[in-house]
Amino acid sequence: MMVPDLVVGEIGFGNNFADNTASLEAQLRELIRSNNRLIRVLKRCVKPSNEVADEASDAIEEAAAIR
Numbered sequence: 001m002m003v004p005d006l007v008v009g010e011i012g013f014g015n016n017f018a019d020n021t022a023s024l025e026a027q028l029r030e031l032i033r034s035n036n037r038l039i040r041v042l043k044r045c046v047k048p049s050n051e052v053a054d055e056a057s058d059a060i061e062e063a064a065a066i067r
Helices: 017-044 050-066
Strands: none
Touching: 017 050
């Protein structure tokens, strides 16, 4: 019976795990800033109808919950 050769490699996240984490944190901060800006803008927009006002209100509540 032939047995295949098994090569065991390194297990882990690699050397650049900290760099990737920092990059993701920076992207998250940028998304939060963008989200907060959208909330401020939506609050100042003129709502031409009750339906638009309701949708804007829902969007603001949803965005605020993400923070």
